[in-house]
Amino acid sequence: MRKAWWRTPQGKIKDSDRVGKAGAVPTRGMITNINYGRGCGFIQPDTDPDGRSVYFEQAAVEGTAFAELRFGDYVTYELHDEPPPPAELRAARVLPE
Secondary structure, eight states: OOSOTTOOTTSOOOGGGBTTSTTOOOEEEEEEEEETTTTEEEEEETTOTTSOOEEEEGGGBOSSOGGGOOTTOEEEEEEOSSOOTTTOOBEEEEEEO
């Protein structure tokens, strides 16, 4: 089993886990916070339940309407190619299960 899926031992995000890079791996997680007014939310990865949450925007949701997502729903996602400052993790291709 791999170590933390988003960090190397030095704390850097692995290129292989980013969208658009060869070998990007979809990850499963649960929606822990969602703000319908701002069109964004956070996902807690299943691989590291006590680790950092992953930010996602309404535009990243595929396969269903953003308004249909609820707290506690499980989704599959990939990490976005370029995290915004201050280097928070950002999801792309968010697919409800």
